[in-house]
Amino acid sequence: MAAAAADDHDLSFSVDELAEGNIDWYAAACIYVEETSVLPLLTTGSHRRRGFRGTSRLTVDVSTAAFCREVPNRQMYRYFTIDKPPLLSVSLDYIYDNNKNNQEGGDGCDDDDEEIPPTNLQIQFEHYPEEWPATTQSSHLTWLSTKCQNVMNHSLFGSITYEIIQLCEHELLNFWEVLHQTDDYRLILLPSKMDNLYHSNVGVAINPRTKALQGLVRSRRDDEDLLTSDAEYADYRVANRNERENEAAQRSPTLQYAERALLECWTKLYHSTCPICFETTRCDMGITLACTCFFCQDCLPQYLHIKVSELDGYKRNPFKCPSLQCRTELCLEKVVKPLISNEDNQLIKRWERNLEFPPCYVLDRCPSKSCKSNQIHCDNTATNIIGDANNKEDEDEFIIRRTSNDAKNKFIFCEICDKVWCELCMRRIPRNMTREEHLAQCEIQQMTRFCRRYLRASDEMKLKCEEMYPWIVAYSRGVQDDFGVTAWLLENGQSCPNCAVGVERIEGCFHMTCE
DSSP states (O other): OOBOOOOTTTOOSOHHHHHHHOHHHHHHHHHTGGGEEEEEEEEOSSSOEEEEEEEEEEEOOOTTEEEEEEETTTTEEEEEOOSSOOEEEEEEEEEEEHHHHHHTTOOSOOGGGGGOOOOEEEEEEEEOOTTSOGGGHHHHHHHHHHHHHHHHHHSOTTSHHHHHHHHHHHHGGGGSEEEEEOSSOEEEEOOSOOSSOSSTTOSEEEOHHHHHHHHHHHHHHHHTTOSOOOHHHHHHHHHHHHHHHHHHHTSOHHHHHHHHHHHHSGGGTOEEEOTTTOOEEEGGGEEEOTTSOEEETTHHHHHHHHHHHTGGGOSSOOOBOSOTTTOOBOOIIIIIHHHSOHHHHHHHHHHHHHHHSOBOTTOSSOSOTTSHHHHHHHHOTTOOTTOOTTOGGGGGGOOEEESSSOTTOOEEEETTTOOEEETTTOOBOOTTOOHHHHHTTOOHHHHHHHHHHHHHSOHHHHHHHHHHOTTHHHHHHHHHHHHHHHHHHHHHOEEOTTTOOEEOOOSSOSOOOOO
16 A cells, blocks of 8 residues: 655644554455555544545456447347456545544544544546447446445445445446356447447457347257258258357357357347237247247237147147248147147147047947946946047047057057957957958958847847947947948048048049148
């Protein structure tokens, strides 16, 4: 600490001793010993006071801070680092009251004087980086002084000076918006209007949105295995990736972090219009799909909810990008399911299972009498644990399903007992029997005659038959309906040669595509 020379006629005290005796200042001065100085203070008049002004010069570390600013009218941003760090001068005044001590016959130094806190502060920039906007320098100092003044007003004695110096050193860069921050680095967004910047092309120019969306598209193609296996194209992609990595490696770690942070936070920098409600909002307040289309937080989930309610009419993924110019298929696991409710997720789960193992609507219970599902039917015949085949809300309760989604497959199984039957002849199918082997001995005509005789029988005979075959009620009714549909189809339409689904041409050309 260097003491300024003082006139003995005006000053009857040693400023060095006074400063060293002040615990609040001396504790901070010991830490910043090479960056502090003291000057004597003396007030004249009827109320004489003496004291000192302690000054700390702080070089703010910006080695781990990157800065970025918008390039006006170009939708681009430049990111850069500071060559010469900012230099702050923080001056604090410590004033002692001599009148009290003189009246008491003291020597001018009271024991309490050792804890005198600062009463005034001044902050100035000794160096303001030319990369920063000059128009914000005064407001920057006002903002920082206000925060320091709050510390002086609310902190305890003995630590105020150190807290103020620490605040100036660590909070200076928080004047601007911290766009992104990690344990080691931070990216700060400067105002887009940079006055007359000393050179307009400072830093590295980048369009974060374009580059980030290109990465989304590449990621989607990798996930969907849409990349061609052509060796030449694969080599081209590897060469491009290596070129980008080599170019990035030549920059400093701080600049490398700045580019990664811009690509990660690009949604905070741009606005987009939702094609559903046509409202413009900041991109981080909406949802950007892998196809690069943007939608607001309310519209896309509502659209997906509507598509979930229409699932029963689809055999393929019906979820597509709502944009009419895009219509890219949306991934169920990564896009659709995280945006919808638990109820809708259960509907999708049921739809996926129905596609893999379609329900068998001609049976309302397991044909095996030993199956546990039949015990519930016996306990409460009015309650059907499988549900009504015509009630779509009960489809998730079906326990009888086909063994595959092949329309030509007629093998069915019970989800509870896991036994397999033929839907046409209702004979039990051994595990090692193939469909071709069973078709050679399938007696569908015999089961058809049995159902017709049951439907024509008297009520007494029906009851005896139902005691032996409880499943015959629903099965015979389903077979009768199937007969009617088959007869109508033969007369008015035809079966699809691919999936065997009945189709009828109402209008248009004769060309039809199986989905």
